[in-house]
Amino acid sequence: MANFNTGWYLMYTRPRHEKKVKELLEDLKMDCFLPVTQKVAAYRSSKRTVVVPLFPSYIFVYLRDLSDYYQGMQVESVLNYVKVGKVIARVDGSIVENIKVVTEKALEIDVSGSYFYPGQQVVIHEGPLKGLSCEIVQLSEKKKILVRVHLLQRNLLCNLPSESLLIAS
Known part of the structure; x- marks a missing residue:
C-alpha cells in the first residue's frame, strides 16, 4: 500500500x-x-x-x-x-464513465458473463449515448452495444439506438 x-x-x-x-x-x-x-x-x-x-x-x-x-x-x-x-x-476511469453513460441513457441493459468475440470499436458522438466508448456486436440478429468490465468478468449489453452516429476510435 x-x-x-x-x-x-x-x-x-x-x-x-x-x-x-x-x-x-x-x-x-x-x-x-x-x-x-x-x-x-x-x-x-x-x-x-x-x-x-x-x-x-x-x-x-x-x-x-x-x-x-x-x-x-x-x-x-x-x-x-x-x-x-x-x-x-x-x-479504469473510462470504464466507470461508460457504465454511467449506459445506465443513465439506456432503457434495456443486460449483464452477461458470456464471451463475446471482439467487435467494432466505436465512440458514439451523437444521440442519447453520446460520449460512450464501446464495441458493436451482433447478437440474435440484432446489433448491440457492448461495454466490457474485465475486473468483474461481465459485459453490459444494450440495444443500439438507430439515431446514434458512430465513428471508429
Missing part, C-alpha cells in the same frame, strides 16, 4: 447491502457509484418494476488517498476491496 494510486476501485459488500453502503459512503463525503437498472419482478399476484444493482454485491468507490481506503473498510456491510493477488485492483 506504499504506492497508492488515486482512482476508482471496487468494493465487495454483503448481499443486498449495496444501497446502504452507498448511503454510508456518501455520508462520509466519499465519491461512489452504484450502477442500477430497472427489472420487472413477478410476485404472487402482481408484477412490479424494481430498481436493482447491475452488479450485485459490488459498488465503485473513488479513493483519493490512503485514509479514504481505511475509511471505506470501516463502513458497515463492506467486506473488502476487490483484489488481484494481494493488491487492490484499480478500475
